[in-house]
Amino acid sequence: xxxxxxxxxxxxxxxxxxxxxxxxxxxxxxxxxxxxxxxxxxxxxxxxxxxxxxxxxxxxxxxxxxxxxxxxxxxxxxxxxxxxxxxxxxxxxxxxxxxxxxxxxxxxxxxxxxxxxxxxxxxxxxxxxxxxxxxxxxxxxxxxxxxxxxxxxxxxxxxxxxxxxxxxxxxxxxxxxxxxxxxxxxxxxxxxxxxxxxxxxxxxxxxxxxxxxxxxxxxxxxxxxxxxxxxxxxxxxxxxxxxxxxxxxxxxxxxxxxxxxxxxxxxxxxxxxxxxxxxxxxxxxxxxxxxxxxxxxxxxxxxxxxxxxxxxxxxxxxxxxxxxxxxxxxxxxxxxxxxxxxxxxx
Amino acid sequence: xxxxxxxxxxxxxxxxxxxxxxxxxxxxxxxxxxxxxxxxxxxxxxxxxxxxxxxxxxxxxxxxxxxxxxxxxxxxxxxxxxxxxxxxxxxxxxxxxxxxxxxxxxxxxxxxxxxxxxxxxxxxxxxxxxxxxxxxxxxxxxxxxxxxxxxxxxxxxxxxxxxxxxxxxxxxxxxxxxxxxxxxxxxxxxxxxxxxxxxxxxxxxxxxxxxxxxxxxxxxxxxxxxxxxxxxxxxxxxxxxxxxxxxxxxxxxxxxxxxxxxxxxxxxxxxxxxxxxxxxxxxxxxxxxxxxxxxxxxxxxxxxxxxxxxxxxxxxxxxxxxxxxxxxxxxxxxxxxxxxxxxxxxxxxxxxxxxxxxxxxxxxxxxxxxxxxxxxxxxxxxxxxxxxxxxxxxxxxxxxxxxxxxxxxxxxxxxxxxxxxxxxxxxxxxxxxxxxxxxxxxxxxxxxxxxxxxxxxxxxxxxxxxxxxxxxxxxxxxxxxxxxxxxxxx
Numbered sequence: 131x132x133x134x135x136x137x138x139x140x141x142x143x144x145x146x147x148x149x150x151x152x153x154x155x156x157x158x159x160x161x162x163x164x165x166x167x168x169x170x171x172x173x174x175x176x177x178x179x180x181x182x183x184x185x186x187x188x189x190x191x192x193x194x195x196x197x198x199x200x201x202x203x204x205x206x207x208x209x210x211x212x213x214x215x216x217x218x219x220x221x222x223x224x225x226x227x228x229x230x231x232x233x234x235x236x237x238x239x240x241x242x243x244x245x246x247x248x249x250x251x252x253x254x255x256x257x258x259x260x261x262x263x264x265x266x267x268x269x270x271x272x273x274x275x276x277x278x279x280x281x282x283x284x285x286x287x288x289x290x291x292x293x294x295x296x297x298x299x300x301x302x303x304x305x306x307x308x309x310x311x312x313x314x315x316x317x318x319x320x321x322x323x324x325x326x327x328x329x330x331x332x333x334x335x336x337x338x339x340x341x342x343x344x345x346x347x348x349x350x351x352x353x354x355x356x357x358x359x360x361x362x363x364x365x366x367x368x369x370x371x372x373x374x375x376x377x378x379x380x381x382x383x384x385x386x387x388x389x390x391x392x393x394x395x396x397x398x399x400x401x402x403x404x405x406x407x408x409x410x411x412x413x414x415x416x417x418x419x420x421x422x423x424x425x426x427x428x429x430x431x432x433x434x435x436x437x438x439x440x441x442x443x444x445x446x447x448x449x450x451x452x453x454x455x456x457x458x459x460x461x462x463x464x465x466x467x468x469x470x471x472x473x474x475x476x
Numbered sequence: 477x478x479x480x481x482x483x484x485x486x487x488x489x490x491x492x493x494x495x496x497x498x499x500x501x502x503x504x505x506x507x508x509x510x511x512x513x514x515x516x517x518x519x520x521x522x523x524x525x526x527x528x529x530x531x532x533x534x535x536x537x538x539x540x541x542x543x544x545x546x547x548x549x550x551x552x553x554x555x556x557x558x559x560x561x562x563x564x565x566x567x568x569x570x571x572x573x574x575x576x577x578x579x580x581x582x583x584x585x586x587x588x589x590x591x592x593x594x595x596x597x598x599x600x601x602x603x604x605x606x607x608x609x610x611x612x613x614x615x616x617x618x619x620x621x622x623x624x625x626x627x628x629x630x631x632x633x634x635x636x637x638x639x640x641x642x643x644x645x646x647x648x649x650x651x652x653x654x655x656x657x658x659x660x661x662x663x664x665x666x667x668x669x670x671x672x673x674x675x676x677x678x679x680x681x682x683x684x685x686x687x688x689x690x691x692x693x694x695x696x697x698x699x700x701x702x703x704x705x706x707x708x709x710x711x712x713x714x715x716x717x718x719x720x721x722x723x724x725x726x727x728x729x730x731x732x733x734x735x736x737x738x739x740x741x742x743x744x745x746x747x748x749x750x751x752x753x754x755x756x757x758x759x760x761x762x763x764x765x766x767x768x769x770x771x772x773x774x775x776x777x778x779x780x781x782x783x784x785x786x787x788x789x790x791x792x793x794x795x796x797x798x799x800x801x802x803x804x805x806x807x808x809x810x811x812x813x814x815x816x817x818x819x820x821x822x823x824x825x826x827x828x829x830x831x832x833x834x835x836x837x838x839x840x841x842x843x844x845x846x847x848x849x850x851x852x853x854x855x856x857x858x859x860x861x862x863x864x865x866x867x868x869x870x871x872x873x874x875x876x877x878x879x880x881x882x883x884x885x886x887x888x889x890x891x892x893x894x895x896x897x898x899x900x901x902x903x904x905x906x907x908x909x910x911x912x913x914x915x916x917x918x919x920x921x922x923x924x925x926x927x928x929x930x931x932x933x934x935x936x937x938x939x940x941x942x943x944x945x946x947x948x949x950x951x952x953x954x955x956x957x958x959x960x961x962x963x964x965x966x
Contacts, residue, residue: 343835343836343838344834344835344836345826345831345833345834345835345836346834348819348823348826348827348836349827351818351819351823352816352819352823352827355816355817355818355819356811356812356815356816356817356818358812358813359811359812359813359814359815359816360816360827361795361796362795362805362807362813362814363816363824363827363828363877364796364799364827364828365827366796
């Protein structure tokens with residue numbers, strides 16, 4: 131019985147994938163582009179060389195961090211859409227610490243460590259704001275988070291064109307890049323940092339165990355599934371809700387810190403690169419189960435990187451990957467709905 | 477309309493909810509369907525009304541086999557269902573509700589509908605104003621509206637699923653009067669209940685279900701109550717004598733307590749409860765007993781006075797502090813306030829226990845769940861989610877989550893919607909607590925339950941509280957009068 135339904139589940143997931151591909155193909159055909167060639171280009175763009183695959187991993191790191199954080203807030207029944215702003219605040223805090231300490235006599239590795247810590251706290255602070263708005267102000271976290279996202283973007287622009295502007299010219303290309311000594315160590319010849327990779331993997335593993343096997347995780351789930359009853363069963367509900375926000379914000383903040391210390395080496399206007407929203411899609415797609423987050427995030431990262439060369443080769447916009455990702459989420463949700471209807475009937 | 481069910485089978489997973497049920501109901505009969513919680517009554521009725529499909533078997537209406545695929549189709553065949561909670565639209569006018577579900581164009585004819593409504597209403601002597609809003613109606617009046625609506629839609633078979641839950645005695649009498657008029661028009665009524673007395677008063681014949689099977693039918697009145705009970709439970713059941721537990725000193729002390737909620741205010745309550753004692757709170761819903769009970773557990777914050785628990789002043793503290801001092805509250809809305817849908821029984825036991833370290837020991841949790849399931853006689857496995865349990869088993873699960881020892885247990889409607897076997901079982905468990913020195917304060921709208929199980933009774937009437945009554949010397953009639961507002965010094 132359960133074995134059967136598991137196979138049926140996988141069948142529905144595959145059907146969702148096929149339908150998503152089918153619809154994206156239709157869109158490509160409508161736009162007059164050759165679909166097969168486009169898919170082939172995405173594949174080669176992501177996997178044709180070790181270098182390219184390492185680029186996929188570069189994109190995987192922040193996505194995995196953000197998804198891990200969102201799994202925690204989703205478990206608590208929270209739609210932490212403010213995760214974009216939390217990434218941004220992480221990046222701002224990291225940049226701030228790096229700028230403050232870059233001329234000090236502290237060892238560079240310590241400065242980097244402190245800056246990542248600051249990023250973590252920056253993200254957590256931004257999440258705590260959304261959490262406080264919800265717990266004490268009764269503002270739904272979706273509205274609070276969305277508002278804070280705009281504030282975070284505005285802050286970035288303010289710093290880039292204001293106090294942190296490059297000497298002489300302030301530009302959209304961001305703040306003055308940091309000295310090479312303050313870059314996170316990269317694999318030679320690649321853009322990938324082993325540290326970033328380790329942190330991201332550690333994050334998802336920790337979240338997995340947190341949600342699967344701890345009292346803390348079970349209480350978070352209880353709060354998410356029935357706030358009132360969780361309180362009656364003795365769970366300090368609002369405290370757990372705040373903790374959940376803090377954890378997600380901290381992980382998003384680390385993602386922002388990684389973007390600054392190992393990808394851009396400066397603060398740029400769109401530092402969060404939409405990883406927050408993408409992370410929301412990953413979390414929904416894996417049906418809030420941590421174990422699937424890593425492969426799905428990798429798949430999304432591959433789509434991102436693979437589509438980079440579409441504009442050059444096929445004169446297609448690279449947002450095609452976004453179309454495919456969005457389609458996938460929609461169809462998986464639709465198939466899930468259909469599956470539930472069918473299982474209710476029988 | 478004559479209704480025939482032939483060889484109905486329905487499975488939910490491994491649960492054989494309806495097992496080969498064959499039943500013939502002649503036109504113009506009031507058919508009772510009796511059975512304890514989870515016996516398969518609701519499943520059978522859902523099949524007949526098109527909410528779910530039988531896995532096997534057929535339905536014949538006036539001798540013709542039909543296939544009913546949805547509730548809308550059921551009503552086209554003339555089968556209408558009156559739900560436990562009336563399915564209406566409170567923010568709308570009565571007339572708009574009445575017209576819902578009418579086949580008709582984009583622009584319904586309100587005038588014509590109003591005429592039809594008034595005609596029907598007069599026939600049954602209902603006092604419903606078509607232009608007033610549904611939220612202003614009592615449950616009983618909403619049932620009247622639903623009956624009129626179904627009649628107007630052309631229903632020839634009425635299914636009523638536990639219609640007497642949550643309505644007053646007067647409303648029940650009115651409902652029964654109405655129902656008794658329907659068979660004259662060759663309308664068939666199927667009355668689903670676990671309340672023997674309702675079935676005895678109303679029905680012409682009774683079918684009894686147990687564990688998914690039709691175990692017997694009785695067609696001659698008066699029914700033999702003892703025989704019906706035996707059929708329902710497979711054995712004889714008696715309530716047993718009243719029990720009084722030994723006293724264990726003062727547990728709860730209320731001094732000049734004042735409580736306020738949106739509608740009313742309770743002023744200067746002084747009351748003491750001793751360990752081992754059971755206090756029943758009676759009154760019409762919303763007379764202040766709910767706020768009172770919650771104030772005893774810190775869930776509602778009093779606006780004046782003090783609450784002392786075993787001598788310790790806990791006034792204004794949160795429920796979690798009360799909990800730490802040995803108080804537990806069991807809400808009536810089990811799945812909304814008490815249990816967490818989506819989590820298994822095991823997970824509930826793990827949540828309720830004191831955490832031992834960071835990591836959960838699942839195996840121990842499952843063992844713990846198994847032993848609780850066995851000792852509380854819960855029909856389910858450790859992996860079952862709470863929403864998949866029947867109401868009686870959910871209540872048992874809630875009880876099994878109570879910690880040990882406790883000073884005070886506050887219970888809202890401990891046995892609402894439960895069959896008599898569960899009632900006896902649950903009170904057995906609660907009384908066990910009393911013998912260990914726990915005090916119990918509970919709300920119930922079932923007067924017999926209050927008199928059977930309490931030591932003292934407080935009656936609430938629009939924010940006033942009676943002197944404590946000795947349950948052993950109070951009669952149901954006396955209690956009923958107080959609840960209705962008679963005999964209060966003004």
